[in-house]
Amino acid sequence: xxxxxxxxxxxxxxxxxxxxxxxxxxxxxxxxxxxxxxxxxxxxxxxxxxxxxxxxxxxxxxxxxxxxxxxxxxxxxxxxxxxxxxxxxxxxxxxxxxxxxxxxxxxxxxxxxxxxxxxxxxxxxxxxxxxxxxxxxxxxxxxxxxxxxxxxxxxxxxxxxxxxxxxxxxxxxxxxxxxxxxxxxxxxxxxxxxxxxxxxxxxxxxxxx
Numbered sequence: 001x002x003x004x005x006x007x008x009x010x011x012x013x014x015x016x017x018x019x020x021x022x023x024x025x026x027x028x029x030x031x032x033x034x035x036x037x038x039x040x041x042x043x044x045x046x047x048x049x050x051x052x053x054x055x056x057x058x059x060x061x062x063x064x065x066x067x068x069x070x071x072x073x074x075x076x077x078x079x080x081x082x083x084x085x086x087x088x089x090x091x092x093x094x095x096x097x098x099x100x101x102x103x104x105x106x107x108x109x110x111x112x113x114x115x116x117x118x119x120x121x122x123x124x125x126x127x128x129x130x131x132x133x134x135x136x137x138x139x140x141x142x143x144x145x146x147x148x149x150x151x152x153x154x155x156x157x158x159x160x161x162x163x164x165x166x167x168x169x170x171x172x173x174x175x176x177x178x179x180x181x182x183x184x185x186x187x188x189x190x191x192x193x194x195x196x197x198x199x200x201x202x203x204x205x206x207x208x209x
Contacts, residue, residue: 006178008185016182020175027167030160033099037157040098044150051143058136065129072123081126089134091141101156103149106141110134 006012070078090109095102 006182008182008189010186013179013182013186016175016179020172020179023167023171023175027164027172030164030167034157034160034164036099037153037160041150041153041157044146044153048143048146048150051139051146055136055139055143058132058139062129062132062136065125065132068125069123069129072125078126085130089137098153099156101152103152104145106145108134108138108141 006016066078073081089111092105092107092109094105094107096105097103
């Protein structure tokens with residue numbers, strides 16, 4: 001580990017102590033942030049697993065609903081009717097703040113009541129398929145936002161861990177070593193100074209006698 005090149009003076013020792021105090025405070029804060037990030041990632045991972053299960057179930061229900069609609073209406077009519085549908089929902093994309101991060105949020109709301117009286121050429125199974133489609137879309141939007149959030153939190157955790165390691169393995173050991181070295185040199189210099197003063201005083205006394 002490279003040594004800090006600083007002169008063995010009281011001002012250097014004072015500066016190193018101040019930097020060490022700042023380093024230890026930063027280390028404690030980063031450790032706390034790391035713990036919060038880990039807990040938040042674990043919590044959101046639990047939500048993601050639940051959401052994955054719900055999304056999988058919703059997509060299966062959607063597939064079954066479209067299958068029934070295809071049987072009732074015919075595949076060709078179902079495809080034509082589906083492609084002629086106007087968008088009946090709003091997609092809102094926003095962000096929330098968390099420990100300095102901007103985390104994504106996506107919500108979907110319907111423009112009109114989802115279940116409406118059957119239109120000419122459609123069936124109850126078609127309306128059910130529409131309902132399942134919007135539900136699946138809502139879950140997919142939530143899943144996308146949550147996945148992106150976990151990625152951002154994980155990247156931030158990596159940065160924090162890198163800084164913690166730098167403080168723990170480089171900055172703090174270097175400054176502790178420099179503090180010990182300079183404090184030792186200052187004590188040695190003080191002892192030398194006391195010895196020199198005693199020696200000068202003794203010689204002065206010998207010269208006066």
